[in-house]
Amino acid sequence: xxxxxxxxxxxxxxxxxxxxxxxxxxxxxxxxxxxxxxxxxxxxxxxxxxxxxxxxxxxxxxxxxxxxxxxxxxxxxxxxxxxxxxxxxxxxxxxxxxxxxxxxxxxxxxxxxxxxxxxxxxxxxxxxxxxxxxxxxxxxxxxxxxxxxxxxxxxxxxxxxxxxxxxxxxxxxxxxxxxxxxxxxxxxxxxxxxxxxxxxxxxxxxxxxxxxxxxxxxxxxxxxxxxxxxxxxxxxxxxxxxxxxxxxxxxxxxxxxxxxxxxxxxxxxxxxxxxxxxxxxxxxxxxxxxxxxxxxxxxxxxxxxxxxxxxxxxxxxxxxxxxxxxxxxxxxxxxxxxxxxxxxxxxxxxxxxxxxxxxxxxxxxxxxxxxxxxxxxxxxxxxxxxxxxxxxxxxxxxxxxxxxxxxxxxxxxxxxxxxxxxxxxxxxxxxxxxxxxxxxxxxxxxxxxxxxxxxxxxxxxxxxxxxx
Amino acid sequence: xxxxxxxxxxxxxxxxxxxxxxxxxxxxxxxxxxxxxxxxxxxxxxxxxxxxxxxxxxxxxxxxxxxxxxxxxxxxxxxxxxxxxxxxxxxxxxxxxxxxxxxxxxxxxxxxxxxxxxxxxxxxxxxxxxxxxxxxxxxxxxxxxxxxxxxxxxxxxxxxxxxxxxxxxxxxxxxxxxxxxxxxxxxxxxxxxxxxxxxxxxxxxxxxxxxxxxxxxxxxxxxxxxxxxxxxxxxxxxxxxxxxxxxxxxxxxxxxxxxxxxxxxxxxxxxxxxxxxxxxxxxxxxxxxxxxxxxxxxxxxxxxxxxxxxxxxxxxxxxxxxxxxxxxxxxxxxxxxxxxxxxxxxxxxxxxxxxxxxxxxxxxxxxxxxxxxxxxxxxxxxxxxxxxxxxxxxxxxxxxxxxxxxxxxxxxxxxxxxxxxxxxxxxxxxxxxxxxxxxxxxxxxxxxxxxxxxxxxxxxxxxxxxxx
Numbered sequence: 050x051x052x053x054x055x056x057x058x059x060x061x062x063x064x065x066x067x068x069x070x071x072x073x074x075x076x077x078x079x080x081x082x083x084x085x086x087x088x089x090x091x092x093x094x095x096x097x098x099x100x101x102x103x104x105x106x107x108x109x110x111x112x113x114x115x116x117x118x119x120x121x122x123x124x125x126x127x128x129x130x131x132x133x134x135x136x137x138x139x140x141x142x143x144x145x146x147x148x149x150x151x152x153x154x155x156x157x158x159x160x161x162x163x164x165x166x167x168x169x170x171x172x173x174x175x176x177x178x179x180x181x182x183x184x185x186x187x188x189x190x191x192x193x194x195x196x197x198x199x200x201x202x203x204x205x206x207x208x209x210x211x212x213x214x215x216x217x218x219x220x221x222x223x224x225x226x227x228x229x230x231x232x233x234x235x236x237x238x239x240x241x242x243x244x245x246x247x248x249x250x251x252x253x254x255x256x257x258x259x260x261x262x263x264x265x266x267x268x269x270x271x272x273x274x275x276x277x278x279x280x281x282x283x284x285x286x287x288x289x290x291x292x293x294x295x296x297x298x299x300x301x302x303x304x305x306x307x308x309x310x311x312x313x314x315x316x317x318x319x320x321x322x323x324x325x326x327x328x329x330x331x332x333x334x335x336x337x338x339x340x341x342x343x344x345x346x347x348x349x350x351x352x353x354x355x356x357x358x359x360x361x362x363x364x365x366x367x368x369x370x371x372x373x374x375x376x377x378x379x380x381x382x383x384x385x386x387x388x389x390x391x392x393x394x395x396x397x398x399x400x401x402x403x404x405x406x407x408x409x410x411x412x413x414x415x416x417x418x419x420x421x422x423x424x425x426x427x428x429x430x431x432x433x434x435x436x437x438x439x440x441x442x443x444x445x446x447x448x449x450x451x452x453x454x455x456x457x458x459x460x461x462x463x464x465x466x467x468x469x470x471x472x473x474x475x476x477x478x479x480x481x482x483x484x485x486x487x488x489x490x491x492x493x494x495x496x497x498x499x500x501x502x503x504x505x506x507x508x509x510x511x512x513x514x515x516x517x
Numbered sequence: 518x519x520x521x522x523x524x525x526x527x528x529x530x531x532x533x534x535x536x537x538x539x540x541x542x543x544x545x546x547x548x549x550x551x552x553x554x555x556x557x558x559x560x561x562x563x564x565x566x567x568x569x570x571x572x573x574x575x576x577x578x579x580x581x582x583x584x585x586x587x588x589x590x591x592x593x594x595x596x597x598x599x600x601x602x603x604x605x606x607x608x609x610x611x612x613x614x615x616x617x618x619x620x621x622x623x624x625x626x627x628x629x630x631x632x633x634x635x636x637x638x639x640x641x642x643x644x645x646x647x648x649x650x651x652x653x654x655x656x657x658x659x660x661x662x663x664x665x666x667x668x669x670x671x672x673x674x675x676x677x678x679x680x681x682x683x684x685x686x687x688x689x690x691x692x693x694x695x696x697x698x699x700x701x702x703x704x705x706x707x708x709x710x711x712x713x714x715x716x717x718x719x720x721x722x723x724x725x726x727x728x729x730x731x732x733x734x735x736x737x738x739x740x741x742x743x744x745x746x747x748x749x750x751x752x753x754x755x756x757x758x759x760x761x762x763x764x765x766x767x768x769x770x771x772x773x774x775x776x777x778x779x780x781x782x783x784x785x786x787x788x789x790x791x792x793x794x795x796x797x798x799x800x801x802x803x804x805x806x807x808x809x810x811x812x813x814x815x816x817x818x819x820x821x822x823x824x825x826x827x828x829x830x831x832x833x834x835x836x837x838x839x840x841x842x843x844x845x846x847x848x849x850x851x852x853x854x855x856x857x858x859x860x861x862x863x864x865x866x867x868x869x870x871x872x873x874x875x876x877x878x879x880x881x882x883x884x885x886x887x888x889x890x891x892x893x894x895x896x897x898x899x900x901x902x903x904x905x906x907x908x909x910x911x912x913x914x915x916x917x918x919x920x921x922x923x924x925x926x927x928x929x930x931x932x933x934x935x936x937x938x939x940x941x942x943x944x945x946x947x948x949x950x951x952x953x954x955x956x957x958x959x960x961x962x963x964x965x966x967x968x969x970x971x972x973x974x975x976x977x978x979x980x981x982x983x984x985x
Contacts, residue, residue: 161656169651176650180853182860183637183644185818188629188811228696228820228843235842239737261841268841269707270740343656350653350848352696373729373736374703374842375696380818382847385648392650 150513151506156479157496160298160456164498165347168412175403176392178385185380195364198377199226206390207340207355213394214410214446216322217333217340222357223364226378227371230320230341230354234292235265235374237337237356240366241290241314242273251277251285254292255307256487257299257459259318260494262292279487280307287312294318296327299486299494300437301455303327320344325413327453328444336360342386344456346393346409347498353378353386414447417454420497420504424458427508434511435461458495469493476514478507618981619974624947625964628766628924632966633815636880643871644860646853653848663832666845667694674858675808675823681862682878682914684790685801685808690825691832694846695839698788698809698822702760703733703842705805705824708834709758709782710741719745719753722760723775724955725767725927727786728962730760747955748775755780762786764795767954767962768905769923771795788812793881795921796912804828810854812924814861814877815966821846821854882915885922888965888972892926895976902979903929926963937961944982946975 169176190200204224211217227233242250252266256279266276277283280291291313295304298321306315317335321327323345338357343349358364371377393409395402406412428434437459439452460480462469468490470482483492497504637644658668672692679685695701710718720734724747734744745751748759759781763772766789774783785803789795791813806825811817826832839845861877863870874880896902905927907920928948930937936958938950951960965972 159656163655166651166654169649169654172650174649178648178849180646180648181637181642181644182640182857183634186634186637186815187631188627188817190818228847231841232843265841268838269737272738272740347654349656349844352843352845352847370736373699373733375700375820376817377820379696379820379847379850381646381849381853385849389650 150509152477154477154479155503155507155510157499157503157507158479158481160344160496160498162343162347162349162456162498163500164416164504165413166500168409168416169347171404172392172396172407175395176389178388180381180384185384188377190377190380190383195223195361196225196368198368198371198380199224200380200383200387202387203353203355203383203390206387206394209394210345210390211332213397214324214329215332216324216329216446217319217338217357219357222359223361225356225358225364225367225371226383227354227356227367228375228378228382229343229352230318230339230356231261231265232371232374232378233339233354233356233367234262234316234318236367236370237316237339237363238266238271238274238290239370240363241316241337243288244273246273246288249273249275251275251283251287251289252292253277253280253283253289253308254294255280255304257297257483257492258292258487259294259298260481260485283308286310288314290314290316292316292318294320296321296453296455299457299481299492300459301327301439301453301457302437303330303453321456324410324444324446324449325417326455328442328449328451329446330442331445337363342389346386346389348386348389351382351386353382410447414449414451414454417497418451421454421458423504423508424497424511427511428460430512431514433463433466433514435463454497456496456498458497459492460495461492463491467491473514476510478510618977620945622945622947623971623975623978625967625971625975626947626949628812628964628966630811630815630817630924630966631968632884632972633881634968636877636884637815639872640860640864640875643863644857646856648849648852653852656845658845658848658851663691663829664693664836666836666839666848667692668848668851668855670855671821671823671851671858674855674862677862678813678858679800681865682792682797683800684792684797684914685787685806685825687825690827691829693824693826693832693835693839694851695822695824695835696843696846696850697811697820698786698807698824699729699733700839700842700846701807701822701824701835702730702784702786704835704838705784705807705831706734706739706742706758707838708831709784709805711756712741714741717741717743719743719751719755719757720760721745721748721751721757721776722762723748723772725765725951725960726760726955727762727766728949728953751776754778756782758782758784760784760786762788764789764921764923767925767949767960768927769795769907769921769925770905771798771921789924792878792912792914792917793885794923796910796917796919797914798910799913805831810857814854814857816854816857819850819854821850878915882917882919882922885965886919889922889926891972891976892965892979895979896928898980899982901931901934901982903931922965924964924966926965927960928963929960931959935959944978946978 188198190198203226207224208219211219225233225236227236238252249272252262252274254262258279263276263278266274274290277285277289283289289308289310289312291306291308293304293306293315295317296302297304301321306313314337315335316337316339317333318339319333320339320341321344322329322333322340336359339354340357341354342351343354356367358367396407396409397411400408425436428436439454441450441452443450460469462472466472468482470480470490470493473480473493480493480495483489483494486492486494495507499507656666658666671694675692676687679687693701693704695704706720717740720730720742721744722730726747731744731746734742742758745753745757751757757776757778757780759774759776761772761774761783763785764770765772769789774781782805783803784805784807785801786807787801788807788809789812790797790801790808804827807822808825809822810819811822824835826835864875864877865879868876893904896904907922909918909920911918928937930940934940936950938948938958938961941948941961948961948963951957951962954960954962963975967975
């Protein structure tokens with residue numbers, strides 16, 4: 050993981066400048082005005098100056114200064130507080146920092162979905178969860194279910210959301226909860242691999258495939274399963290597991306199974322099959338389907354995902370895996386995820402309880418649309434890069450007709466740039482190179498889900514590369 | 518996992534009887550009194566009756582009826598609510614259910630620490646956690662730490678608690694958080710196993726060892742490590758990993774490493790090294806030490822544990838494992854665990870803010886002492902069973918001098934009973950047999966941490982076996 054450098058020295062300089070300027074102005078005014086006004090004006094300017102200083106300090110703290118965090122509390126609290134503070138304090142002079150382009154490292158290698166913070170801040174306390182000290186002490190949630198550590202509230206919220214969005218069939222399925230869909234993927238490998246085979250079963254996925262698949266499949270050198278590469282080139286007459294991610298990570302295209310042989314077991318990963326990213330064409334209806342909270346609502350820190358599984362034996366073995374791996378899944382996370390999913394559903398079904406434009410998928414559909422337009426504008430100005438073109442289709446949920454606006458941009462460096470990741474790294478933009486996805490180094494995967502500030506810095510930097 | 522049967526039919530009968538009795542009384546009063554009092558008294562009795570019925574319904578729901586749970590919400594909320602409700606409603610007749618011995622299945626196979634619910638209920642809102650919708654969205658907590666998904670609040674709470682209790686040295690150590698110490702154990706196997714060896718490294722532990730160790734070590738048929746059994750019989754001249762659990766699970770005795778060869782890597786599991794279970798002799802000071810929230814405060818449902826690790830390379834590899842396994846650890850759980858650990862520390866350091874007798878370790882030390890006395894009394898009456906005897910020593914934290922009162926009882930069936938698990942199963946007491954721990958079938962492990970009601974039912978049943 051790479052660290053985004055923070056211009057703390059710039060903030061400190063701004064704070065110092067602000068204070069000195071204010072002191073100078075006060076002295077000038079004292080000289081010009083009568084004594085009985087002096088105190089009043091002194092106070093006025095002192096307040097302005099102090100407010101600016103506190104604003105700068107908060108911005109510094111919010112960008113990651115650990116000492117301030119320990120003093121003030123959670124870093125995330127400052128999002129609202131700093132906005133409030135900076136808006137409240139009068140600005141007698143414009144900050145010189147806002148007009149100068151950001152020149153630090155922009156890290157878009159990983160899909161950290163912090164874009165969603167803004168939406169959830171605007172929701173205020175609607176999605177607040179209160180957990181009392183005596184709650185969720187037991188390992189067990191509902192011992193009559195196959196997945197006995199699945200909280201019923203979470204199961205209900207999942208079913209409701211799928212019914213609302215129409216992106217998956219939930220009837221006649223077992224729900225298995227996991228610590229992210231990452232854990233569920235591993236639970237599935239365990240569940241569907243032949244337990245007593247002399248050779249590990251092959252695991253394939255069509256390139257470009259999710260870069261974590263090979264790592265996760267092989268990192269324990271398991272005797273049960275092994276990574277066998279690109280599904281397009283798999284032609285062995287033996288059992289296999291094919292991972293189908295749709296829309297695909299990294300390139301955003303909808304996907305079908307590729308190998309299509311008789312001995313295959315298909316695992317469908319629908320992490321991004323939500324209407325802010327892609328039109329919903331029909332409810333997904335496969336035997337094994339994965340979803341994650343991280344990419345549907347943005348709450349990656351909660352580490353919660355779910356699988357919809359038809360076969361009870363697979364559900365049992367997945368449960369067995371998760372018990373051995375982590376003795377179930379955090380109930381605190383499940384309860385929180387349940388609340389958040391319910392609020393998402395409520396924002397569409399009970400619009401009267403929400404402000405205008407707060408329907409979750411509608412708001413974030415618009416947000417993604419703006420971002421993709423912004424990115425395409427930055428790319429179209431260049432002759433250096435290109436992006437995939439997505440065919441438009443109609444979304445059965447929203448009614449919008451649009452082309453995919455995926456959570457990742459699969460950017461290609463055109464012309465003579467063969468190693469796109471290195472090229473962009475030279476411009477202090479961190480991305481994940483195509484080779485990690487079984488593809489050409491001319492491609493990189495770029496996260497479309499950072500905070501607005503970072504995304505704007507990125508498109509601005511990309512434009513500047515193009516024009517240089 | 519076995520299910521504890523619930524006498525729902527008994528509850529329904531009670532509810533029906535209560536209603537009929539109330540109706541009868543109302544009719545009698547109506548006949549006796551004047552018309553203008555009728556309404557008042559009707560209303561009075563109706564309220565009594567309704568209150569009783571609601572109380573019964575709540576009790577039924579709290580014992581696990583899924584339909585009620587879906588309607589009312591979380592099962593755990595009823596703990597306080599039902600107590601309040603039943604205390605408020607007058608009881609015109611005594612319940613016949615309380616005087617008859619419970620004859621259902623008593624499941625003490627697993628260490629579900631629900632004993633702690635009562636303490637945390639009494640703490641009221643002191644340990645309540647409020648999480649807002651915009652918080653903890655990111656995957657990242659503190660990117661400047663080796664374990665970048667560790668929440669600083671949690672790290673601080675851990676350090677404070679260890680300092681207070683004096684049960685572990687935290688200086689010059691890296692903290693790695695895990696989804697329970699179960700995940701951390703696996704992270705450690707990954708971190709310390711040679712990555713490129715032609716043979717998996719041997720993993721041993723002295724019998725009786727924790728029954729999950731062999732399962733967790735081998736369930737993925739990893740090429741990195743393999744279970745090699747009882748440490749007492751391990752004598753190969755090759756690298757090995759020894760797991761030292763102290764106090765031991767299942768038998769409660771303090772433990773040292775057993776193999777003591779040069780090529781060994783020691784993993785110390787201190788899940789139970791807390792002053793409610795065993796006197797604290799000195800701060801644990803080993804290179805690799807595991808702890809878990811589940812057994813220190815009782816919050817097993819949160820799935821949170823931590824490792825104190827001296828070697829940065831081991832900490833890095835553990836972090837790598839947890840990233841591949843679950844992309845970090847739920848921040849909701851960490852924040853909750855932080856709060857709970859802080860309250861535990863506060864209950865000792867700021868006693869004025871708490872009621873008499875609410876210091877966490879003191880209260881639970883007394884609770885465990887009462888339970889062990891109760892169990893020993895039940896066992897001493899018999900000639901069928903025996904329990905370990907623990908030497909007394911002084912606790913540096915509490916000042917108490919006592920013998921271990923572990924979270925599990927390592928019960929032996931004496932005489933001609935060779936299969937203790939089957940014998941007790943015949944009396945509808947579910948335990949875990951000694952063979953799972955690499956020991957004799959004359960032993961069973963019994964959880965000492967269920968709710969009071971279950972524990973009382975258990976000792977009563979055990980006494981009845983002894984006297985038959």
